[in-house]
Amino acid sequence: MLIDCGLFQGQEESRGSSAADLAIDFPIDHIRALVVTHVHIDHVGRIPYLLAAGFDGPIICSEPSAIMLPEILEDALKIGFTRDRALINRVLELIRARVVPLPYGRWHSVFEEEAGSLKVRLQRAGHILGSAYVECDAVSGSAAERIVFSGDLGAPHSPLLPEPAPPERADRLVIESTYGDKNHEDRETRRYRLKAVLEHALEDGGTVLIPAFSIGRTQELLYEIEGLIAEFGDKEIPQATKGSDPSGSDPTLLPAANSKLGAFGVSPQGDRPRSGPRRESLTWNNLEIVVDSPLAAEFTKIYRDLKPFWDEEARALVAAGRHPLSFEQLTVINSHEDHLNAVDYLAKSHRPCVVIAGSGMCAGGRVVNYLKAMLGDARNDVLFVGYQAAGTPGRNILTYGPRGGWVELDGERYDIRAQVHTVGGYSAHAGQEDLLRFVEGIPQPPSEIRIVHGDEAAKRALQGKLQKVVPEAEVLIPG
């Protein structure tokens, strides 16, 4: 059985950027089934190549993942595989035909033969919608073993999704370690920090740019922002005095000018007076939220449709009449033309605005155009909410700006004057303590733990901690 089949990211890409590297470089004839833990591209991106290589088994995944998998792969195919629509459709049809949606908590037999058998069960991993960890019951002759693959585990207290519960048993555990050496801020702290960054945007009419993956973080952020608007909606934000601005581009903002950003064609000068009375105060209700990504919009819709998989808090909000993922201040940008207009408009108009765009590590996608237009202006803010892999522009912005730093985008150098923030908790990955609690929570400790999916330092740090927490286990870092 194969667990996940993803694309490389960041520095790893040097191993996986050419078509030859994307090809499946391991034997597949003996693989009976593919289990997908969740639909992030670093876990599913090479499935089309797996099929092309001749894999003909089922693709087992949770029910939400079964809905999202063809969507994410369609996007990946369009970007990296081919422009041939008919070929894309054939691949997608094949994937739809192979997908076996498995409800959480239900055992499923992969095969049962005289010599041995294999069953799998998916449990909620709390990472993104549909994410699962995989319990496997493997029987070979008279030997039986329970092996658990963590997939990506979510952070407890993340918005929208219930947190993962430790498995009831695991003889052998394969666990991720993305944040094996770090802990996250608690939810209140990061909510407070998100609020502070957004208030800063409201004060000086800057744009807060949030590079985010289409699935998971975008929806968590929308959920938190909707909560802030609901709580502070009418609260006035003190306006920063801009002093003399020779260009005359004082970011005057009137609540009346808060028409939806849909009208991007409108000249930014058109909706604000060049002189005249002091502008009126702003409230949280004036903050515009833009999701500039057709894919993120699509997944936000899927998240909205799958409310039964939300956690209790989120479902209670819906019951109380709130719309956590579709609120008044939210604008979605689909077409490329609207995207370019939005970049241009926001760079000039200085409206307080939050833009969520991909890619999450700034290595491509629409966020790059925003960065080019916005990094040079101190009024703007870049807010990182997710892991930035070594070698990505995101990691460089985080490391070098804005203390005289610069970043290279599409071969050109851009100075960073925008403020750079990071709020760790929206990463959707469990932090070190969460990973340890997950392992400690297994009633009978595993005899072997394998650490995967993390930087070298993160793996080592987690290994050290796990050896103390479960001394009876052999803790390995597979090479």
Ligand SMILES: [Zn+2]
């Ligand atoms: Zn993931």
